Amino acid sequence: MKIVRLNMTTKQASFEEVPEKYLALGGRALTSQIVADEVPAECHPLGPNNKLVIAPGLLSGTSAPSSGRLSVGGKSPLTGGIKEANAGGVCSQKLANIGIKAIVVEGKADAGTYIMHLTADKAELIAADELAGKGTYELTKILKERFNPKVGVICIGPAGEMQMLSAGVTNNDLEGNSSRYAGRGGLGAVMGSKGLKAIVIEADKTFDAPVQDKERFRAAAKKFADILLKHPVCGEGLPTFGTNVLMNVINEAGTLPTRNFRFGRFDKAADVSGEKLAEVAVARGGKQTHSCHPGCVMRCSNVYPLPDGIECSPVEYETAWAFGPNLEINDLDVVARLNYICNDVGLDTIEVGCTLGVLMEAGVIPFGDGQAAIKLLEEVYQGTPLGRVLGAGTAVAGKVYGVTRVPTVKDQGIPAYDPRSCRGNGVTYATTPQGADHTAGYAVTANILKVGGFVEPTKDDGQVELSRNLQVATAAVDSTGLCLFVAFALLDNPEGLPTVVEMLNAQYGTELTVNDVTALGQQVLTVEREFNIKAGFGKAHDRLPEFFYEEELAPHNTKFDLREELDEVFKF
Numbered sequence: 380m381k382i383v384r385l386n387m388t389t390k391q392a393s394f395e396e397v398p399e400k401y402l403a404l405g406g407r408a409l410t411s412q413i414v415a416d417e418v419p420a421e422c423h424p425l426g427p428n429n430k431l432v433i434a435p436g437l438l439s440g441t442s443a444p445s446s447g448r449l450s451v452g453g454k455s456p457l458t459g460g461i462k463e464a465n466a467g468g469v470c471s472q473k474l475a476n477i478g479i480k481a482i483v484v485e486g487k488a489d490a491g492t493y494i495m496h497l498t499a500d501k502a503e504l505i506a507a508d509e510l511a512g513k514g515t516y517e518l519t520k521i522l523k524e525r526f527n528p529k530v531g532v533i534c535i536g537p538a539g540e541m542q543m544l545s546a547g548v549t550n551n552d553l554e555g556n557s558s559r560y561a562g563r564g565g566l567g568a569v570m571g572s573k574g575l576k577a578i579v580i581e582a583d584k585t586f587d588a589p590v591q592d593k594e595r596f597r598a599a600a601k602k603f604a605d606i607l608l609k610h611p612v613c614g615e616g617l618p619t620f621g622t623n624v625l626m627n628v629i630n631e632a633g634t635l636p637t638r639n640f641r642f643g644r645f646d647k648a649a650d651v652s653g654e655k656l657a658e659v660a661v662a663r664g665g666k667q668t669h670s671c672h673p674g675c676v677m678r679c680s681n682v683y684p685l686p687d688g689i690e691c692s693p694v695e696y697e698t699a700w701a702f703g704p705n706l707e708i709n710d711l712d713v714v715a716r717l718n719y720i721c722n723d724v725g726l727d728t729i730e731v732g733c734t735l736g737v738l739m740e741a742g743v744i745p746f747g748d749g750q751a752a753i754k755l756l757e758e759v760y761q762g763t764p765l766g767r768v769l770g771a772g773t774a775v776a777g778k779v780y781g782v783t784r785v786p787t788v789k790d791q792g793i794p795a796y797d798p799r800s801c802r803g804n805g806v807t808y809a810t811t812p813q814g815a816d817h818t819a820g821y822a823v824t825a826n827i828l829k830v831g832g833f834v835e836p837t838k839d840d841g842q843v844e845l846s847r848n849l850q851v852a853t854a855a856v857d858s859t860g861l862c863l864f865v866a867f868a869l870l871d872n873p874e875g876l877p878t879v880v881e882m883l884n885a886q887y888g889t890e891l892t893v894n895d896v897t898a899l900g901q902q903v904l905t906v907e908r909e910f911n912i913k914a915g916f917g918k919a920h921d922r923l924p925e926f927f928y929e930e931e932l933a934p935h936n937t938k939f940d941l942r943e944e945l946d947e948v949f950k951f
């Protein structure tokens with residue numbers, strides 16, 4: 380395996396041997412370690428000293444089921460701390476199959492727009508001013524025509540080029556849709572700040588990453604697929620209605636943030652639910668179930684055709700919530716249109732949904748007005764002042780308009796579970812080094828879904844321990860390249876984690892134990908926390924916004940009240 384180092388100041392790209400200390404790392408563990416080693420914590424995230432690090436997971440490029448997550452890391456311009464965001468799509472597998480352990484993009488071009496063309500033995504930077512300002516869908520189509528239809532394309536949209544703080548980095552799915560986002564934390568702005576518009580990856584193979592003991596690996600991968608398929612969430616819930624199966628469940632639980640986190644239920648939630656989405660999508664010739672990369676057995680994605688023929692794929696729960704209940708919009712076509720525009724212009728849907736909620740709270744546009752939201756979002760393409768406020772994220776919008784109910788932690792928008800009635804997630808939002816992030820320690824499992832046990836969601840007992848254990852496990856899973864949704868099966872089936880360890884040992888010839896995986900998760904979190912401390916973060920940043928402590932949330936009429944207890948989370 381090799382590391383590709385791309386210096387945008389000198390326009391030089393080179394292959395490097397992987398240092399010994401990085402050999403056992405992949406995905407989030409690798410991006411966070413390289414960022415901690417090479418990026419000065421106090422640097423400006425959009426300056427030449429920040430780096431964008433892209434890495435496939437340890438199991439990516441093999442036949443391990445659902446193992447094609449791509450990690451993207453750097454110092455976040457949104458939070459000011461360390462960031463790892465990961466995505467499905469085809470590019471993680473392609474990188475692993477041409478022997479790329481990581482891509483490190485550093486420096487900054489004085490001017491101009493560039494793309495990098497990457498093969499197993501060549502990394503070439505190409506001037507591409509003609510691609511400046513292109514939306515991600517058109518850009519990906521052009522690059523597939525220019526190189527070949529099978530290339531993988533990692534890219535940014537105009538929002539990333541304009542260095543908007545909510546800009547994400549995307550890559551394409553099997554059909555060439557540029558919709559699989561490492562969305563959170565503004566890493567698209569980091570890529571844009573360097574002048575890099577896209578990375579084009581040529582790889583013929585999909586499941587050909589080196590494996591030391593192929594027979595042993597095949598047996599473990601088959602066993603892991605069986606474990607996933609036999610689990611009610613991984614094998615039934617997700618493949619039937621996708622992640623948006625959660626809409627009715629979370630609404631029923633009274634923890635669906637509605638009208639900018641004012642209420643915990645939305646009386647029209649069923650209109651934007653997974654069940655409704657599947658019905659409309661299939662009736663219009665779309666797909667109820669879909670895989671974001673080869674080898675996923677959970678297939679949580681979908682293809683939603685809009686009335687004018689444009690296809691949005693996927694419409695995920697978080698996005699349906701962000702543009703639905705959060706804005707009191709109950710029209711799936713509006714939700715999918717906003718989703719599609721975000722994908723094309725290059726913005727994180729969760730952050731945009733939270734920002735629109737704050738702009739509605741400020742009275743810029745009314746709650747429930749989907750057409751006004753679409754019109755406002757389209758301003759991002761032109762980079763109008765209001766479009767730039769929207770692209771800058773929830774915290775900036777709150778400051779510009781003097782809003783006090785701003786749902787952020789470390790300036791990143793809070794996702795689709797209200798922390799007052801899903802307190803384990805509240806602990807995760809407050810404390811993860813990533814800024815408010817449901818995927819960093821998804822306590823919905825035990826708080827709401829009763830997966831891996833049950834912890835009463837409106838009480839404080841057990842929430843710190845629950846979040847701590849999940850954050851550690853998540854940091855490890857994010858390093859393997861496995862989709863986080865495997866966690867449902869890992870939590871419920873005692874054979875799950877040992878089977879993941881078996882795959883890793885068969886692939887790398889190692890003798891890891893389950894305890895080593897836990898140690899890896901703790902190590903990742905420690906590295907990330909230390910970076911953030913050097914960047915200026917302290918205990919005060921590990922708290923929720925004031926209004927969650929002061930306003931009761933219906934229907935449970937609960938407030939969030941964990942404070943000093945949050946400082947115990949990282950005492951492993």
Ligand code: SF4
Pocket residue numbers: 445446447467468617669670671672675676677678679680862863864
């Ligand atoms: S479960 Fe969904 S997000 Fe995860 S790898 Fe499969 S299709 Fe992609």
